[in-house]
Each structure stands twice: as C-alpha cells, then as structure tokens.
Amino acid sequence: MSVRSIYKHARMSPKKAVEVARVIRGRGAEDALNLLRCIPRKAARFFYKTLHSAMANAENNHGLDVSKLIVTEAAAETGPVFRRFNHGPRGQAMPVRKRTTHIRVVLDEKQ
Numbered sequence: 882m883s884v885r886s887i888y889k890h891a892r893m894s895p896k897k898a899v900e901v902a903r904v905i906r907g908r909g910a911e912d913a914l915n916l917l918r919c920i921p922r923k924a925a926r927f928f929y930k931t932l933h934s935a936m937a938n939a940e941n942n943h944g945l946d947v948s949k950l951i952v953t954e955a956a957a958e959t960g961p962v963f964r965r966f967n968h969g970p971r972g973q974a975m976p977v978r979k980r981t982t983h984i985r986v987v988l989d990e991k992q
Contacts (some may be wrong), residue, residue, distance in 0.1 A: 882943055883953065886935035889983040890960050895982040898924040898957030901973075902984075903928045909952035910936055910988055912977035929957065931986045939988055946990075 891898070901924040905913040908985040910932065932952070939945040960981035969975035 882945065883948075883987050883989045884935055884939040884943060884945065884950075885985060885987040886926055886931050886938060888931040888934075889988075891924075891982045891984055892979070893923055893927070893982055894980045895957045897922070897958045898927065898982050900973065901925050901928050902955040902957050905932070905933060906955045907950050910947060910952060912953050924957070927982075927984050930984065931984050931989075935986045935988050936968055949989045951991055951992045952986060955988045956985045957981045958985065 889935060893990070901917075901922055904920070905916060905928065908916070914929065914932055917925045917932065932955075936947050936950065939950055954973050960980065960983045963979040965977045965979060966974040967977050
C-alpha cells in the first residue's frame with residue numbers, strides 16, 4: 882500500500898528542489914530522513930517535513946511498519962509563479978518571477 886504526502890506552495894525554485902529529490906528516491910524512509918538532516922539546502926528541510934509527514938501517515942492511518950518503508954517517488958513540481966517588478970534603467974520596469982514548488986513524497990512497503 883502506498884502512502885503519500887504533499888507540501889504545496891514551497892517558496893523555492895523547482896529546479897533546486899529536484900536535485901534533493903534525486904538523492905532520496907529509492908532509499909529506505911529512515912535512511913532518507915537521516916540523509917536529509919545532513920544536506921545543507923533549503924529544499925532538504927521541505928523534503929524532511931514532507932517525508933516525516935508521510936511516515937506518520939503510514940504509521941497512524943494505515944498501521945504500516947516504518948522500518949519497512951521505502952521512498953518510491955520523490956518529486957518537485959512547478960507551482961504558481963508570483964510576478965513582481967523591480968526598477969530598471971531609464972524608468973523601465975523589469976519583471977521578477979518568484980517561483981513556488983509542490984513537493985510530493987510517496988512511500989511503499991518493501992516486499
């Protein structure tokens with residue numbers, strides 16, 4: 882049985898979050914949690930919270946054993962983009978795109 886958790890509207894670029902997702906995909910849930918604690922990136926904190934939530938969902942809602950869970954899917958998808966403007970040369974407005982990310986973690990039991 883697969884269990885998932887989603888963190889929506891994380892204030893970070895999806896391009897930066899995908900690098901962290903690639904590291905934890907396919908690992909054991911507890912191993913991935915310990916690894917995320919050591920990675921010095923903002924995305925690692927978001928993935929840590931999401932993975933911790935997915936593990937709690939598996940244990941409390943579905944009665945699964947946490948030590949047997951593996952991360953089958955870790956994804957960072959594009960969320961809505963905030964469009965703002967900064968001052969530019971000669972009175973022009975320069976667009977600024979503040980990107981957001983939807984982080985998804987899916988856990989499944991080992992066979």
